[in-house]
Every structure is written in C-alpha cells, then in structure tokens.
Amino acid sequence: MSKKIKELDLMIIGGGPAGLTAAIYAGRAKLNTLLLENELVGGQVRSSYTIENYPGFKTIEGQELADRMREQAEELGAVIDEFDTIEKVYLTNDDKVVETESYIYKPKSVIIATGATPRKLPIPNEEKFSGKGVHYCAVCDGAVYEDKVLGVVGGGNSALEEALFLTKFASKVIMLRRYDYFKGEKATLDEVLNNPKIEIKYNHDLVNLEGEDFVEKAIIANTKTGEEFEMPIDAVFGYIGTVPKTDLFKGFIDLTTQGYIPTDENMQTNVKGVFAAGDVRTKSYRQITTAVADGTIAALAAEKCILEKGR
Numbered sequence: 001m002s003k004k005i006k007e008l009d010l011m012i013i014g015g016g017p018a019g020l021t022a023a024i025y026a027g028r029a030k031l032n033t034l035l036l037e038n039e040l041v042g043g044q045v046r047s048s049y050t051i052e053n054y055p056g057f058k059t060i061e062g063q064e065l066a067d068r069m070r071e072q073a074e075e076l077g078a079v080i081d082e083f084d085t086i087e088k089v090y091l092t093n094d095d096k097v098v099e100t101e102s103y104i105y106k107p108k109s110v111i112i113a114t115g116a117t118p119r120k121l122p123i124p125n126e127e128k129f130s131g132k133g134v135h136y137c138a139v140c141d142g143a144v145y146e147d148k149v150l151g152v153v154g155g156g157n158s159a160l161e162e163a164l165f166l167t168k169f170a171s172k173v174i175m176l177r178r179y180d181y182f183k184g185e186k187a188t189l190d191e192v193l194n195n196p197k198i199e200i201k202y203n204h205d206l207v208n209l210e211g212e213d214f215v216e217k218a219i220i221a222n223t224k225t226g227e228e229f230e231m232p233i234d235a236v237f238g239y240i241g242t243v244p245k246t247d248l249f250k251g252f253i254d255l256t257t258q259g260y261i262p263t264d265e266n267m268q269t270n271v272k273g274v275f276a277a278g279d280v281r282t283k284s285y286r287q288i289t290t291a292v293a294d295g296t297i298a299a300l301a302a303e304k305c306i307l308e309k310g311r
Contacts, residue, residue: 003104008032009306010299011098011107014245015080016043017288018278019113020069021295022302027076029303034107035073035080036100042066043115044279045288047137049165053185054288062139065288091252093272108309109273109302112249112261113295116242116279116286121153123208133215133235138162145235147171151218153206154239157184160192162237167197174198174233178205178223209236244280256282267298273305 010026012019015037026033040046048062057065074080090097091110098105118136120126126134135141142150142165150170152163155177161184166173175192180202182189192198207219207228218233244259253261254270261276263269269276277294279286 003099003102005104005106006034007106008034009107010034010109010111010302011036011096011105012078012111012113013086013098014043014113014115014278014280015039015041015070015082016113016115016278016291017045017066017069018115018280018291018295018298019043019111020066020073021292022111022113022277022299023073023078023080024069024076025296025299026303027073027078029299030077031303031306033078034105035078036084036086036098037080037082038085039082041070041080041082047139048161049139050161051288086248089248089252091249091271091274096273108306110275111267111295111298111302112246112253112269112274112276112280113278113291113298114245114248114280116244118238119241119243121206121236121238121240123206125209129209129211129215132213133209133211135235135237136239138165138237141235142166142169142237145169148234149174149232151176151206151233151236152239153236155179155182155184156239156241157188159239160184160188162239163192163198164188164195166237167195170197172197172199174231175200176204176206176220177202179203206236209233242279242286246280265297266301267294268301273302273309275302 009031010033012022012035023035045062046066052059084100087099096110146169149172152175163173203223207221209215210217218231221228246259260282262282263276267275275298277298278291
C-alpha cells in the first residue's frame with residue numbers, strides 16, 4: 001500500500017530547544033509546519049534535572065522547560081509528531097522529500113535540529129555493562145543507585161551538573177578528570193568543590209569496568225604516571241562529549257569530519273532551503289540559549305526562503 005503524500009511549508013526534524021524554538025517562530029509566521037521527533041520532545045533538556053542558566057528562570061526543571069516550549073509551539077499552530085521514524089530523505093536545491101514510516105512529506109524548506117547523543121565511554125566493557133552500571137543520563141538512571149558509590153567521567157558543565165544531581169541518591173560521587181582542571185562554569189564548579197559527597201580525582205581516567213552481571217569495580221589510570229589501580233564502584237556515568245545525529249543526511253548535506261553540519265550565519269547549509277540549528281551544527285558553544293538562538297534564525301531564514309518561492 002503506497003504512502004500518502006503530504007505537502008507543507010516547513011519540516012523541522014528534531015524536537016530539542018532549537019527545533020521547538022523554530023516551531024514557535026514558524027507558527028507565528030503562519031507557516032504550515034510539522035516537527036518530527038522520533039523520541040520524546042525536549043531533547044537533552046528533558047533529561048536535565050535543573051537548568052539555572054536560562055534567562056527568566058533562576059532555576060527550572062528540564063522537563064518543565066521542554067513542556068512549556070512544546071505547549072507554546074502547538075498553541076501557535078505547529079504540529080508535532082513523535083515516534084514516526086524517518087526512513088530516508090532526499091534534499092536538493094529544488095526538491096525536498098522526507099519519508100517516514102507513515103507518510104511521504106514534500107516540504108518547501110527543512111530545518112535539521114536533530115541534536116547529538118552522548119559519546120560512549122571508550123572502554124572494553126562499555127557494551128557489556130550498558131544499562132548495568134554504565135549510564136549517560138543521571139536523571140534517567142540515578143535514582144536506582146540509592147546509597148551507592150558512583151563515578152562521573154568528564155570535565156565540562158554536564159559532568160559537573162550531573163555529579164551534583166547524583167549526590168541526591170549516592171553515598172559518594174567520584175569524579176574522574178583526566179586533566180588537572182575543569183571546563184565548566186565557575187559557579188557550578190564551586191558548588192561541586194564544596195559538596196562533601198563529591199571526591200575529585202584530577203589526572204585520572206577510566207580504563208575499564210569489571211564485574212559479573214553488573215559493574216563492581218573500576219580500573220583507573222593516573223594520566224601522568226600511567227599507574228593503574230582498582231576501585232570499588234557501583235556505576236559510572238559518562239559525560240565526555242557528544243556525537244551529532246547526522247547519518248540520515250550523508251550524501252545530501254555537507255558534514256565535517258566529526259559529522260557536524262557547517263552553516264552560514266543564517267543557519268543555511270550547502271543545500272538551498274535546508275537549514276541546521278542547535279547542537280547538530282558546527283559551533284563553538286553548545287548551550288540551551290545558543291540552540292534557541294539558532295532555532296530563531298533558522299525559522300526566520302526558512303520563512304524568507306519560502307516566501308521567495310511563493311506560497
């Protein structure tokens with residue numbers, strides 16, 4: 001049975017802050033807009049326990065912020081469809097086609113806001129203990145480790161913030177930092193340094209994890225001396241960067257060697273009428289506020305492109 005073809009003004013692929021902001025602006029512009037998200041709308045924001053650097057809120061739960069963004073976009077007329085997985089795309093200067101499990105869409109313009117996923121820990125037993133002591137989302141999995149000893153690997157804001165969140169459950173949180181400094185915000189770092197439940201091991205890195213069915217101990221290496229030692233631990237949470245979700249667009253959109261999408265200042269990709277916004281594109285800083293800015297610019301640029309084509 002052939003799939004129904006649907007024509008629309010704007011297709012937004014990805015429902016994180018960049019995609020939701022683009023949907024808000026597209027809704028205000030009265031564009032016939034569909035946002036596709038193959039998971040829960042909100043992206044990495046939804047899995048953040050608290051957010052303290054978003055203008056207008058001293059602190060807000062990630063889930064609440066994501067829900068507010070979604071509600072605003074839908075009230076303005078954007079349609080959001082979750083869990084209709086995209087099977088393939090065809091993106092050229094003249095034609096844009098997005099085929100899902102249910103439909104074939106032919107939008108006039110496309111905004112790619114697929115974001116990025118956490119980079120997996122580069123250890124031999126990562127796959128063996130995935131979900132059994134190896135995790136990448138403290139909000140999702142931290143609560144099951146009440147009164148346990150947990151490890152956090154990473155050196156940016158995410159690692160610092162998630163370590164703080166894990167202290168709500170763990171008896172102790174050990175941060176493994178391969179260098180002698182962190183790259184996060186000073187206010188967050190100060191909070192970590194003053195938390196009695198958090199121990200920081202500078203110049204140490206995770207080499208492997210061992211155990212029978214679940215993680216029981218970590219093999220740690222001193223990055224200066226190379227000396228290795230074992231440490232009892234119940235689980236490890238990794239925050240060592242992200243990998244962009246761009247496999248779907250290979251062959252159509254230019255990508256960097258790391259898989260990110262280069263754009264101009266208007267979020268335009270190498271394909272006319274196709275824009276990229278948020279963590280998926282090449283940029284120096286990946287924050288909620290920069291994703292929101294990207295989404296704003298992408299939507300305004302897409303609107304101009306659509307008007308030039310004639311509606």
